[in-house]
Amino acid sequence: MKKIILSLLVVIAALILALALLAPRLLGFSIAELGNAVRVSTGMGAKLACSGRYLSGFDHTRNLNDLASYSPANRLLDLHYDDQAGRVTATLMGMGETSATFRPGLGCTLDIGDTSALDGVTVASVVASQAPWPHGNSAPDIIPSLQETLDDILRQDNSAGLNTRALVVIQDGKLVAESYGEKITPQTPLLGWSMGKSLTAILVARSQAVQPEIDISSPLFPHWQDERRRISLENLLQMTSGLAFDETYAPGSDATKMLFGAHSASDIAMQSPLAHPPGEYFSYSSGTTNLLARWVYDQLGARPQTNVDFFQQQILTPLAMSNTTFEVDASGVFVGSSYIYASARDWARLGLLMLNGGDWNDAPLLPEGWVSAASQPNTSTNEPRYGYQFWLNGGGETLRFPELPEDSYFMLGNREQAVMISPSTRTVVVRLGWTRGDYPTGKNFARLLP
Template sequence: MKKTILTLLAGFAGLLLLLALLAPSLLGFSITQLGSAVRVATGMGAKLACSGYFVSGFSEARNLDDLASYSPANQLLDLHYDNQGKRVTATLFGLGETTATFRPGLGCTLDVGDTRALDQVVAAPLASTAGDWPTGENPAHIDPALQRTLDSILAEDNRAGLNTRALVVVQNGQLVAESYGAQVTPQTPLLGWSMGKSLTAMMLGRLQALQPELEITTPLFPQWRDERQQVSLENLLQMSSGLDFDETYAPGSDATRMLFNAHSASEIALQSQLAHSPGTHFSYSSGTTNLLARWIYEQLGGNPQSNVDFFRQQILAPLGMQHTTFEVDASGVFVGSSYIYASARDWARLGLLMLQDGKWNSEQLLPEGWVTAASSPNGSSNDSGYGYQFWLNDAGESLRYPELPQDSYFMLGNRKQAVMISPSTDTVIVRLGWSSGDYPTGRNFAQLLP
């Protein structure tokens, strides 16, 4: 027995030595960050592999490749897929075991803390829609010349290793071209990452349209009994809250703990203190968006079922978004900053709603004037090129994408996800993929404009 224990201790010591040697060069982090790095790797691994497999329908090999694009350490993850229990378990050298569980209509959630309330949520089926897009799924207005151009762009992207998975073009309210990569169909839900921020803002707009008398009291959260009482909803929408949130994606940062380790994604930003006066300083913060998601959740009654019902009944159903999953954290609040999976056609529907000034089938889903405000500069002193969770092409002194119309604005997400809304050309363009480096968004989209 004593010999067995000594053998185990020696093996563990050898593992630590191996990690110490590998960490700086191969794994991308210092040995002093080992504990946090393991938790981030296994949290990311379990969450993304679960969603990739059970939501997008991707293979285990593709999921591992996608994870490895973030860090070489992820190549060493051991991912166990439980088809019966609908969950994925991740470990790294046997350490940091983390699981994520899939629930119909909710997608995958990390099993952190008490998640029993999520088991009671029922995502009622959406009524099927027929006819031509956008009401239905029939792409009846494909432009052959534009389709050839789109196919060529996708093929060239993937020859260059850019891993483009879907491209869709909408002009004058009609889907005129669409092209898809391997393992992807018009129905495949694809991760938008930070494009979820724009959707979270749109959810707030929808809530305000339904409840124009909604009283917005201060402080926004009862925990804010100090100078944070000054923070407004518009400050949150424009990323000018002044809250000190660490957006860097490194082991132990606010952002990584929020996405890959926390029971409540919004709790970390909720505890952030002010670093600037509200409204004066732009600072991109995923934590800010999750505060918006939490505020919406609380206005809807503070329970997961009403939260999911609102999203499905007031966003998915009116727009006919049959292939979209907005994932919640373990507390039942949508992870508005990051975790929405939607087909390219459904992403295009969201862009079209903005292009149509918030109207859909003659119904004003977003308040009149809301889209104008959402696509207008913020009032910060350092970076005005951001609206209500939308990036503006007109960034003040220059255009973000000089090849594209000045009035265009964007949903943008990690791995170069993009939905461009171009009012002057009546165009929406969607690009979904997994590019770890640069992507020629401006050059490619310019080829698709009328």
């Protein structure tokens, strides 16, 4: 018996030594970060595989390939799908068991802490009509020559391994071309990652339009009674809050704790101290966006049902967005920084809303002047080319995309997701995919302009 135990200890020691030597090169993290790395891997695995399966309709192979694009370690994930319960459980070499549960209308949420408040939330579906886009799902205005160009871009992208999944072009309010990758349809909800930040800003604007009596004076949150009371709503929208937040996506960072380990995603940034005076320094922060989502949640009464109802009734229904899910964290607050799944046509509807100055069906949906303010440079001294959760092409010393009009601005997300709004050409372009490296956004989008 002692020999068996000794042999097991030798094997374990050898395994630990092997991990220490090979982890940085093969798995993408140091052995010193093993605990955090396992939590990130299983949290990401459970969450993305759950949403991939139950929202996008992806199979296990596609889910695993998507996860492995972030780290080779994710190839070692064991993903268990319980279709009856709508739950995915992930472990990494038997460690770090984490699960995520799907709820209709809410999408998938990591099972962290007490999630019972989500179980009673009901979400009414947005019924699609056969009216022409954007009011319905028919597309009678396709321009053959532009469609041919778009199909060519899709072919070239995927021949080059760029994994483009959807491309849509809107001109003068009409859907004039659309192309889709393998097993993707006009109704497939796809993850926009940080493009959700722009939708969160639109949600803030709509809440101000519906409730103009909302007090936006400081402090934005009751317990910000220290120097953070000087942070304004506009500071949050422009990423100039001055809050310290570690946006690096490494094991143990603020960003990974927020997305893959927290019961309340907004709590991480809520506890952050000031690193700069508000309004002076731009620092891209997903935590800041989740503070905006938390602010809306609080203004609506801090109840998950009310929060979801407002989004459904005030955004999705008016815009006829029938294939969109805004996912919540375990506390019931939208994860505005990252977790919005929408079809390419629905992402295009948001772009058209901005192109139309916040009007929809010839009626204002957003406050007068808000879109203009949202697409203007911020007040920072280091990076002015960012508006209200939208990236700007102009506003600085150089254009972000030299091939594109200076007045264009963007929703941008990880894996090279993009929605371009180009006022001077009356064009919206949507690109959804899963590109690990760079994508030729400027070059490809320029081919689609009138």
